[in-house]
Amino acid sequence: MSQPVRFALIGTGRIGQVHAANVHASPDAVLQVVCDTLLAGAERTTAAFGGRATSDPLAAIRADDVDAVVVASPTPTHVDLVAACLDAGVPVLCEKPIDLDLARVDAIRDRARAATSPVVLGFNRRFDPHFAELRRRVAAGEIGRLEHLAITSRDPEPPPADYVPLSGGIFRDMAIHDLDTARSFVPDVVAVTAVGLRQFDAGIAGHGDFDAAVTTLVGAGGESIVITNSRHSAYGYDQRLEAFGPGGMLEVGNVTPTLVRSSTGSASSTGEPYRRFFLERYREAYELELAAFVATVRGEDTTASPSPGFEDGRAALVLADACETSAREGRTVAVDLS
Amino acid sequence: MSQPVRFALIGTGRIGQVHAANVHASPDAVLQVVCDTLLAGAERTTAAFGGRATSDPLAAIRADDVDAVVVASPTPTHVDLVAACLDAGVPVLCEKPIDLDLARVDAIRDRARAATSPVVLGFNRRFDPHFAELRRRVAAGEIGRLEHLAITSRDPEPPPADYVPLSGGIFRDMAIHDLDTARSFVPDVVAVTAVGLRQFDAGIAGHGDFDAAVTTLVGAGGESIVITNSRHSAYGYDQRLEAFGPGGMLEVGNVTPTLVRSSTGSASSTGEPYRRFFLERYREAYELELAAFVATVRGEDTTASPSPGFEDGRAALVLADACETSAREGRTVAVDLS
Amino acid sequence: MSQPVRFALIGTGRIGQVHAANVHASPDAVLQVVCDTLLAGAERTTAAFGGRATSDPLAAIRADDVDAVVVASPTPTHVDLVAACLDAGVPVLCEKPIDLDLARVDAIRDRARAATSPVVLGFNRRFDPHFAELRRRVAAGEIGRLEHLAITSRDPEPPPADYVPLSGGIFRDMAIHDLDTARSFVPDVVAVTAVGLRQFDAGIAGHGDFDAAVTTLVGAGGESIVITNSRHSAYGYDQRLEAFGPGGMLEVGNVTPTLVRSSTGSASSTGEPYRRFFLERYREAYELELAAFVATVRGEDTTASPSPGFEDGRAALVLADACETSAREGRTVAVDLS
Amino acid sequence: MSQPVRFALIGTGRIGQVHAANVHASPDAVLQVVCDTLLAGAERTTAAFGGRATSDPLAAIRADDVDAVVVASPTPTHVDLVAACLDAGVPVLCEKPIDLDLARVDAIRDRARAATSPVVLGFNRRFDPHFAELRRRVAAGEIGRLEHLAITSRDPEPPPADYVPLSGGIFRDMAIHDLDTARSFVPDVVAVTAVGLRQFDAGIAGHGDFDAAVTTLVGAGGESIVITNSRHSAYGYDQRLEAFGPGGMLEVGNVTPTLVRSSTGSASSTGEPYRRFFLERYREAYELELAAFVATVRGEDTTASPSPGFEDGRAALVLADACETSAREGRTVAVDLS
Structure with a gap:
């Protein structure tokens, strides 16, 4: 059996809770870090689903024991957090949309294209x-x-x-x-x-x-x-x-x-x-979105169920x-x- | 075009009304005689759907201008009316059941088997x-x-x-x-x-x-x-x-x-x-039951949609x-x- | 019982046949005249559904024994035939469209609006x-x-x-x-x-x-x-x-x-x-389109199922x-x- | 959070595999012991879903670190294994039927009725x-x-x-x-x-x-x-x-x-x-059958979804x-x- 993928979750609102529960329930994933700018929100989530709490998203992204990141924070933070993941070379699943402003999206487009780590968009449907x-x-x-x-x-x-x-x-x-x-x-x-x-x-x-x-x-x-x-x-x-x-x-x-x-x-x-x-x-x-992201992170064949990427977003x-x-x-x- | 089949209808209750309306609506059938022991019932039906009224069922069955009979009178009368149709050699469509007493049914079974004119049972389904x-x-x-x-x-x-x-x-x-x-x-x-x-x-x-x-x-x-x-x-x-x-x-x-x-x-x-x-x-x-009966009366091929007969009843x-x-x-x- | 409405049918193509059959089957309508510029077409229709054949549409519209007209001829003839019906004061059911050219439609719009006899459009749906x-x-x-x-x-x-x-x-x-x-x-x-x-x-x-x-x-x-x-x-x-x-x-x-x-x-x-x-x-x-037209011709209340008119066309x-x-x-x- | 219920599974055929996978997937249950008279079958199951393997069912039932038993072995063994669970005071979920011979079932009926530990029958539907x-x-x-x-x-x-x-x-x-x-x-x-x-x-x-x-x-x-x-x-x-x-x-x-x-x-x-x-x-x-059994083992309120018991079997x-x-x-x- 492979080691479970160790996740950092950023954002603990409604969608963040869904991801936290799915990471917890998956035999292939474990919740390592939960980040919310309100530390109490992060702590409530770790109490239920495990992991340590932080209010510092960059620390979460750059942590040595984190294999992948889920970004479920408010929309205006997405571009910077995705950029940080790209910089850190950490796979990221970012909730849609990347941003409401195309100019801000395009500002990181080249980096996303050149990236070696996957950027996956949360088009769950x-x-x-x-x-x-x-x-x-x-x-x-x-x-x-x-x-x-x-x-x-x-x-x-x-x-x-x-x-x-x-x-x-x-x-x-x-x-x-x-x-x-x-x-x-x-x-x-x-x-x-x-x-x-x-x-x-x-x-x-x-x-x-x-x-x-x-x-x-x-x-x-x-x-x-x-x-x-x-x-x-x-x-x-x-x-x-x-x-x-x-x-x-x-x-x-x-x-x-x-x-x-x-x-x-x-x-x-x-x-x-x-x-x-x-x-x-x-x-x-x-659940299947997370499973596909885990497979992507592990480098498995995802031809049958590919995750949407930055360009799709x-x-x-x-x-x-x-x-x-x-x-x-x-x-x-x-x-x-x- | 063939001549319409001329019908005598015996009984003008709920089912009798259905048959009267269907005979009236069919281009291949015409209501010639309507019989009810209460003449007023027969007359109400002829006023709506045509034909002449009578209270004498045997006269209706034996009338020269009647090609086929529909029996929709109360159950206890069915055996005698079917027998009269057999005697007159007139095709009859009799509402179910022939009778509630098998002995009374069997009393005319041999005549029905030997008949040259069709006896059709009203199993409309x-x-x-x-x-x-x-x-x-x-x-x-x-x-x-x-x-x-x-x-x-x-x-x-x-x-x-x-x-x-x-x-x-x-x-x-x-x-x-x-x-x-x-x-x-x-x-x-x-x-x-x-x-x-x-x-x-x-x-x-x-x-x-x-x-x-x-x-x-x-x-x-x-x-x-x-x-x-x-x-x-x-x-x-x-x-x-x-x-x-x-x-x-x-x-x-x-x-x-x-x-x-x-x-x-x-x-x-x-x-x-x-x-x-x-x-x-x-x-x-x-409607289709009547159409099949008309086809039977006319001697047409009814293989695809045969009418149930006396033995079925x-x-x-x-x-x-x-x-x-x-x-x-x-x-x-x-x-x-x- | 009311007298059946006496119909002239103009045009004996596919839709004309539908109308001919429905007029024939209706207890409230009778096929009086069938017109086709090819007389043989009209005659085939009358042989099946009754009425007399003609190749002269105006004669059909103006016949003394015609109460209503169905126009099922080719589209380019519609405007003139509707106009003739308006002139004759005869109710008309015209197949759609009135014409493909709005200018030709508008040429008779005022007459249609002022008409005392109904103009019904064949929007059967x-x-x-x-x-x-x-x-x-x-x-x-x-x-x-x-x-x-x-x-x-x-x-x-x-x-x-x-x-x-x-x-x-x-x-x-x-x-x-x-x-x-x-x-x-x-x-x-x-x-x-x-x-x-x-x-x-x-x-x-x-x-x-x-x-x-x-x-x-x-x-x-x-x-x-x-x-x-x-x-x-x-x-x-x-x-x-x-x-x-x-x-x-x-x-x-x-x-x-x-x-x-x-x-x-x-x-x-x-x-x-x-x-x-x-x-x-x-x-x-x-069938119901024809029934509504018959009711309109007879001046019955058609509030529950009104026929579309000239303006709808x-x-x-x-x-x-x-x-x-x-x-x-x-x-x-x-x-x-x- | 409660401690997971520690399970012994007896029998590793088709249904045994279903139970092993469900115990593994449940956050409230853990596979502690897997028993099969063919030890290799038990070992294949523990390799996939955890726990230790044994070929001795009584040892599995009586193990100190086992809170509950699932019996998924061949039907003729059911009565004896349920009896052993009753003797050990261990909750048991037994696949249907208890036995094909009513006399053998009735031989343990009084003990089942008097039992303090639950006997649950695998009527999963x-x-x-x-x-x-x-x-x-x-x-x-x-x-x-x-x-x-x-x-x-x-x-x-x-x-x-x-x-x-x-x-x-x-x-x-x-x-x-x-x-x-x-x-x-x-x-x-x-x-x-x-x-x-x-x-x-x-x-x-x-x-x-x-x-x-x-x-x-x-x-x-x-x-x-x-x-x-x-x-x-x-x-x-x-x-x-x-x-x-x-x-x-x-x-x-x-x-x-x-x-x-x-x-x-x-x-x-x-x-x-x-x-x-x-x-x-x-x-x-x-899955829900197992969840209800876990709730029964834990003494939780199962009114809304009660497990069928010995008398039902x-x-x-x-x-x-x-x-x-x-x-x-x-x-x-x-x-x-x-």
Whole structure:
């Protein structure tokens, strides 16, 4: 048996907790250091999942007994922490986005390209077993050449009001995951046409942001991709995929906790409410994301389930910027991801 | 174009109305005579669907301008009316059952066997498009040799209290349809094991009858058939089939009026309530039953959709009697349908 | 009972045959005159469904014994035939589109507005029982205010090569039905953003047309509507609706001939292939469209199921023109349907 | 954090491996001793999952550093090993059945009843999340008083030919799981009516055994339960539940690995093949069974998910014996589980 990979975790918020628990549960990983600028947060996490606590992220990254880093701190810290990992030659899994500002991303792009240690982006949905199996079957040619991909993506409810002005807007904050999903099927997107909508949330509108959007991407091979977003969904987290080609269609619907269905006097074959939000819906995806990162760190063959990298994180931001421009100017925006 | 078949309808109750409307709507049939012992009932029907009214069933059967008869009068009249049709050489479609008393059925069995004019039994479910397609695919060998058939059959609610003592009991009144469905797959049933239950209706129990039952049939080829009956069902008429063989399984679930499905905060992918009872569920089956009878009357090829005949009606009654015996004596009953 | 409405049918092609059969089958309608410029076509139709044949459309429209007209002749004849019906004061059901050229439509717009006799457009999908029930439930407020509508609409295969240059293009020929479906939910569309695609058919591309398209409409109330079109679909006619609002989602999937599902060694719960094309998928819709037209002709209350009129036909064409412009110029096009 | 429960595992066959892996993966359990009469088997298991190897089961049970025992050795050893655990006062999770011979089970019944340490039976399906949720909703009164339960249970293929004569027959070997599932809903079964079938496997028939069966149980409250068994199933492990009461129906269908569905030219909405056999289908159930046993060992509150005990193991065997008698004698058999 290989030695477990020793992890430093930076950031102990909601996503940080998910990573801490997954590192703890994995037989191939161990939580060595937990960092939070509030030391108490780090200590609560080590009490539950092991490791030592610190408030100094650079110390965590550079520690001799750390093999890999997970960055789950607030977005504005990502670029510097990734840069520190690059400098230290330590593999890093960084939560999305790298930054909301493309200029800041591009400032470390060359270093990321030249790096010998992997930089992995936390686009966890790539590892969802349902979506990954659909993608595998598309890649295997089951429906022929992909012509159309429909991505439905609705959050159960809007983010807290005070988060809205910091979010970067619906495209950079929310659609960015869907833009990466689109690129996991069609990496080379060449045109973006987005329609932004203000349907129900006055607070979001008040910040000049949209609470819903419809985005059409076109790939270099003429593929079309439609992303339908909304910031609310009464029936829970709405995460669906539909791939269409000359040979037919492949679909993944929403996930219920169990398969129990009921029939009563007023309804037939009723399923359970869908899994509520991303922590429930993508639980397996977070576990598999970590497992793939561990395999990457160990230098194992990850062809079957490759982790998205720095360029994927950058491309999603370029597309989100193009969405914003398209929605505001009412025109199709050409993009070049190279 | 052929001339429409001229019909006499005897009996203008609920089922009589269905037949009257279907004869009226068919381009191949016309309602010539309507008979009810209460002339006013006949007249109401002719006002809506055409034809002349009478209270004399024999006159209707023997009328010169009548090509075929539908018997939809109360059960105790069926044997005599079928016998009259046999004597007159007029094709007859008789609602099930022929009679509740096997001795009375057997009294005309030889005449029915020797008849030159068809006697068709109103087992309409044989014509249900869903069940018929399932049966066609079984017959085509899609799942190999049939090993098991599961029939679920629940009425939405018990019959009126005053009908219960006249009904002949759950097996002769209700399960008889399912016994015929069983025979449409496995004509030669050799053993019957039935369990009668008293689960919810004190009135039915008070008459010594059952309000639910589980019946296991075994065919001459070793096939098993399970019929699950209940006299109530909160979610509407429950009519399902499942056929199993070495090659797989074929199923038909319940039917909703439309395909609309809803997802809300408390439920996902909810279908409409199922069609409520037999008039809604088997609407197409009644139409197709009449069309097959018209084709039979005209001497057309009905191989693809043959009408059940007198012997089918008798066999269902023999099986219902065997169910009753099995349930009351707690033992498997051997049957011989030849 | 009312007298049956006496129909003149103009045009005996594929759709003409559907209307002829439905008029024949309806107890409330009778086929009085059938017109085709090729008299033999008209005669074949009358032989099957009754009525007298003619090659003179104006004679058919103006006949004393004709109460209503169905126009199912080639598109270029529609405007003149509708105009003749308006002049004669005869109710007319005209197949879509009124014309491919908005100027020709507008030439009779004032007369249509001033008309005392109804002009009904053949947007049969409004009468599909599944779509109509979904619309009824949206109108009843079940999901709250409509925020998003997704229309998926794919033909099983492209039209014949020689029809392509005459078709008016994918938006005017195919999407026009979906644009009307959109308007049956959101009548007042204010902005159109369309992306045209050339994915698989060199012949269509050779004529400068698109073989697939993604169209986003925005309504006056901020509603978004996405129409996904393709000129081919391996699995049959793909016709789906999904309506979303703050209270949840309502969906209608594709329709199979029966509900039989199979499970085998390689697949589970497999449904039948979907109904192949519009004649199969919208069979009930054509019947109900005719029934609603008959009710309109008779002056009955049609509030529950109103027929689309001249303005609906015009609006769909305005939207199709806007789609074409948007797709060609890569920009959102504002529209005014008033 | 509590100390992990230290386990001794006896038996390292297929099920033993499942338990070894689950003990290893659980943060609350550790594999301390692994016993197999073939020491090499034990050593292979400890190499993968930890612990020390032995070929002496009594030494394993009586070891000072063992808190709990899992018995996964061949059936004939179960009674003696459970007895040894009772003598040692060590909690034991014993795979089903306790024994194939009721007399041998009853020989230790009094000791089991008097025991202070828990004896848990390996009816893992009680912990399946789908079945458990259905049972929870039934218990919560969602469909009112349970009237009918339908259990469908088919193995993908018959057991190896040389196992058949040792198996105890289809009722004691296979249906015993379903009989326990029945009792998890209706503990007090009073009558058994079973029909045994020989449909496809000459080897099984040659040993006087059945390859399929239909069993009807009646509960003390008049509930009916139908168990449909077959020793083969082309489409994988068929494990379904349907509960019916006056308020409606609750169902659990078969489980697919992912939710991907496909539509092609010959089929619509096709699911993946079902999970193949019990190791795949009941993976979560085995994990949750172990977790519940750990909680029992620790004396935690297990009201929400109680483990089945010795009496449950005995009751299932009594029912299996009654099935055998009923099927062979063609009569209903009364049972008394007290």
